Structure formats: structure tokens, C-alpha cells
Amino acid sequence: MRVLIDSRWDADTGIGKLYREVMARMPGYVSPRFVQSRMGLGNLLTPLMLAREIGRHDADVFYSPSFMPPLYSRMPVVFTIHDLMHLFYYTKWHRLYYQQVIARLAANADQIITVSQFSKGQLVELLGIDERLITVVYNGVDDCYRTDTDSVTYQSDAPYFLYVGNRRKNKNLPAMLTAFARAAIPREFLFFLTGDSDGETAELAGQLGIGNRVRFLGHVAEEGLPALYRGAHATLFVSLMEGFGLPVIESMAAGTPVLTSTAGPLPEVAGGAALCVSPHDIDAIADGMERLVADSEGYQRLKEAGIKRSAKFTWADTAARTWEVITDKRRK
Structure with a gap:
């Protein structure tokens, strides 16, 4: 299975840690392709850039370990929203961008991964995302x-x-x-x-x-x-x-x-x-x-x-469940 991956998140951060653990346990049947753009992670044009990257690649599904989805996509999209901190502890512009851009684009995803039942509840309540689109996958510990x-x-x-x-x-x-x-x-x-x-x-x-x-x-x-x-x-x-x-x-x-x-x-x-x-x-x-x-x-x-x-939280379980969501062809 060909998976286009937003590898820009590979860094010494919490999201980067998740990315590395998931990538280290990539199933043998997955053939990865990687986003080539070096656009900054906080760039407001990221959704457009990702849409263009998707148009350039021959893949079966797109995956990102964080909250920026593509503006549009001809292939299934799976991405992770870790939390909704931007709605509470950032500027009003962050809040508006999350509500008017991220929430609207997220509704078009084939599956959204989040890291707790609490975060899932917030995605449903505050962003109006269909709970059937959301899968909870807990983080692990080394x-x-x-x-x-x-x-x-x-x-x-x-x-x-x-x-x-x-x-x-x-x-x-x-x-x-x-x-x-x-x-x-x-x-x-x-x-x-x-x-x-x-x-x-x-x-x-x-x-x-x-x-x-x-x-x-x-x-x-x-x-x-x-x-x-x-x-x-x-x-x-x-x-x-x-x-x-x-x-x-x-x-x-x-x-x-x-x-x-x-x-x-x-x-x-x-x-x-x-x-x-x-x-x-x-x-x-x-x-x-x-x-x-x-x-x-x-x-x-x-x-x-x-x-x-x-002991209930392992990166092996996190990675296995994440790849299961990414490669599951039963999505819409």
C-alpha cells in the first residue's frame, strides 16, 4: 500500500516523538512516499501546499501525525488532532483559523485520530465533527x-x-x-x-x-x-x-x-x-x-x-493501531 506521509513533523517535539515511533514500526506492506515541501509547520498555507503535494504523488492514502489537513484531496486522508488548545490558549486569530479552516477541512477527512476520549469529545462538541470519523489511539511510553x-x-x-x-x-x-x-x-x-x-x-x-x-x-x-x-x-x-x-x-x-x-x-x-x-x-x-x-x-x-x-501504554500498540487506521480500506 502506498502511503503519502507529511514527514515535516519529524522533530524533537511531542508530535515528532509520535511520528518517529509510528514510522519505526511501519508494516512491511507499506510503501511510503514523503511530502517534499519544507514549508514551516505553522504556515497558514499548509492546507493548500498539502493538496498540491497530493496531486503530485501516486499514493493510496495520505497521513499526517498532526492537525493540518489538505485543502482538498483525491485520495483518502487520515490525520491526527492531539488537542484543541488553539481554541483556548492562543490568540483569537488561532481560534478563528481552527474553527473556520481546520474544522471545515477535518469534516472531509476519511478518519481522524486523536489521543484521548476527552479530546474526541471536544472534537465532537466544539468542532462539530462526526464521532464516527474519530478513532482514539493513546500515546505510548518508551x-x-x-x-x-x-x-x-x-x-x-x-x-x-x-x-x-x-x-x-x-x-x-x-x-x-x-x-x-x-x-x-x-x-x-x-x-x-x-x-x-x-x-x-x-x-x-x-x-x-x-x-x-x-x-x-x-x-x-x-x-x-x-x-x-x-x-x-x-x-x-x-x-x-x-x-x-x-x-x-x-x-x-x-x-x-x-x-x-x-x-x-x-x-x-x-x-x-x-x-x-x-x-x-x-x-x-x-x-x-x-x-x-x-x-x-x-x-x-x-x-x-x-x-x-x-504498562498499558506502549508505542508498539500505538503504532499498530495507527497503521490499522491508515491502511483500513473500509473507510468511506
């Missing part, structure tokens, strides 16, 4: 994250909570920092963040009186993340909204308990194996941190439950 006796652990001079991710508004980082400052936990506990220091976050930490307890780790390559998770006392991921929430299952696989959110798909992904609190309630977030420090029995239960839960 085996390198899974805990074992030979695993390397990040060495720190003090216990730390860990946040892995960017600093966008939906990540709710100010609330987590405020809760950390408020939590009745030993002051030896530190707050580690991936990424470089930025003025806004550093200023807030200073205002909260925890500037000396917050550590910016800079860019952490993926091969360094498993040890970082394992060394943490717990991972903090109390977001306002996500499409999936990959750090939740990565941390679980590493044997590190997670404090996450009751919002969006995070309870769905956690499956009862993480401590979930309201992302809008700073006292609840602080209480969650206190419980993770003080309740040793509950901490151990979360650790064991997390390892078990994370």
Missing part, C-alpha cells in the same frame, strides 16, 4: 522509562519535585509554584523544572520566597529524562488542559508517583494510579504535595499502581 534494578537515577543533593514541559498558560505552572511555596513540607525539598530560566517564572519564585529552592535544568535530552523521573520524589503535572499528558505515564513507568489534575484527559490517562486534584485550587495542590511527602503507605501504593498502569 521501555527506557520503565523501572528496574539496573536503572540509572539522577543524583540530587536534596529531594525534589519535578515538572517536565513547557511554560504555556495551560500548564498551570504558577499555581504549582504557589502551592509548593505554601505546602507544609520540609524546606529541603526542591522544585526542578526542565527548560531554561525565564523572567516571569524566576520572578514569581522570588516573590514567593522560594527562589533558592527552584532549579531550572535547561534542555534535557530525552535520553536524560528517565533518570530525572526516577530521581524525583514525585512528578507535578497539574495542568488546566492537555490532549493526553505524556509525562504522567512516563513518570509512572519510572516508578515515580504523580500529582496531576482532575481536568481534561488526565484522570483518564492516570486511571486511578495518580493523585488527582483540582488545578484551580492551590490549597488542594499543596495538600497533594504534603500527602506525597507524609503518607509513606499511600506513596508506595501510588508507585506500584503507576508502574502497573503505565
Whole structure:
């Protein structure tokens, strides 16, 4: 089967990770072709460019690992919408483009893949997409994250909570920092963040009186993340909204308990194996941190439950289900 693939998403991002894992497990009967354009991923003309690329290629189906579909297509189209963050946390122009362009084009797709039941519900409710066009395929977690006796652990001079991710508004980082400052936990506990220091976050930490307890780790390559998770006392991921929430299952696989959110798909992904609190309630977030420090029995239960839960998410399953959707000729 000849599949035309939008390979521009091959990068060190969450979408790029999905793309690489799916491509690494391409079935032997698939003959790939790749979009040749180097147009930027955020270019508003991408749908037109993809339509032209489709016109130039002899393929049976088009596949993209992200949200930009072609303007028109003479072959079946399968693409992935991870979340609807653009409708809530970007500019009004992003919102209009998503509603007036992406939503209209998505309705013409043969199949849309999304990464959680929550995201599927949003696609139906907010974009009006027929639920029969949407297939949920969960993300996976690398085996390198899974805990074992030979695993390397990040060495720190003090216990730390860990946040892995960017600093966008939906990540709710100010609330987590405020809760950390408020939590009745030993002051030896530190707050580690991936990424470089930025003025806004550093200023807030200073205002909260925890500037000396917050550590910016800079860019952490993926091969360094498993040890970082394992060394943490717990991972903090109390977001306002996500499409999936990959750090939740990565941390679980590493044997590190997670404090996450009751919002969006995070309870769905956690499956009862993480401590979930309201992302809008700073006292609840602080209480969650206190419980993770003080309740040793509950901490151990979360650790064991997390390892078990994370085992249900593998990239092999993700790739197999994705290729099943791409190559399924029973679509309209």
C-alpha cells in the first residue's frame, strides 16, 4: 500500500516523538512516499501546499501525525488532532483559523485520530465533527522509562519535585509554584523544572520566597529524562488542559508517583494510579504535595499502581493501531 506521509513533523517535539515511533514500526506492506515541501509547520498555507503535494504523488492514502489537513484531496486522508488548545490558549486569530479552516477541512477527512476520549469529545462538541470519523489511539511510553534494578537515577543533593514541559498558560505552572511555596513540607525539598530560566517564572519564585529552592535544568535530552523521573520524589503535572499528558505515564513507568489534575484527559490517562486534584485550587495542590511527602503507605501504593498502569501504554500498540487506521480500506 502506498502511503503519502507529511514527514515535516519529524522533530524533537511531542508530535515528532509520535511520528518517529509510528514510522519505526511501519508494516512491511507499506510503501511510503514523503511530502517534499519544507514549508514551516505553522504556515497558514499548509492546507493548500498539502493538496498540491497530493496531486503530485501516486499514493493510496495520505497521513499526517498532526492537525493540518489538505485543502482538498483525491485520495483518502487520515490525520491526527492531539488537542484543541488553539481554541483556548492562543490568540483569537488561532481560534478563528481552527474553527473556520481546520474544522471545515477535518469534516472531509476519511478518519481522524486523536489521543484521548476527552479530546474526541471536544472534537465532537466544539468542532462539530462526526464521532464516527474519530478513532482514539493513546500515546505510548518508551521501555527506557520503565523501572528496574539496573536503572540509572539522577543524583540530587536534596529531594525534589519535578515538572517536565513547557511554560504555556495551560500548564498551570504558577499555581504549582504557589502551592509548593505554601505546602507544609520540609524546606529541603526542591522544585526542578526542565527548560531554561525565564523572567516571569524566576520572578514569581522570588516573590514567593522560594527562589533558592527552584532549579531550572535547561534542555534535557530525552535520553536524560528517565533518570530525572526516577530521581524525583514525585512528578507535578497539574495542568488546566492537555490532549493526553505524556509525562504522567512516563513518570509512572519510572516508578515515580504523580500529582496531576482532575481536568481534561488526565484522570483518564492516570486511571486511578495518580493523585488527582483540582488545578484551580492551590490549597488542594499543596495538600497533594504534603500527602506525597507524609503518607509513606499511600506513596508506595501510588508507585506500584503507576508502574502497573503505565504498562498499558506502549508505542508498539500505538503504532499498530495507527497503521490499522491508515491502511483500513473500509473507510468511506
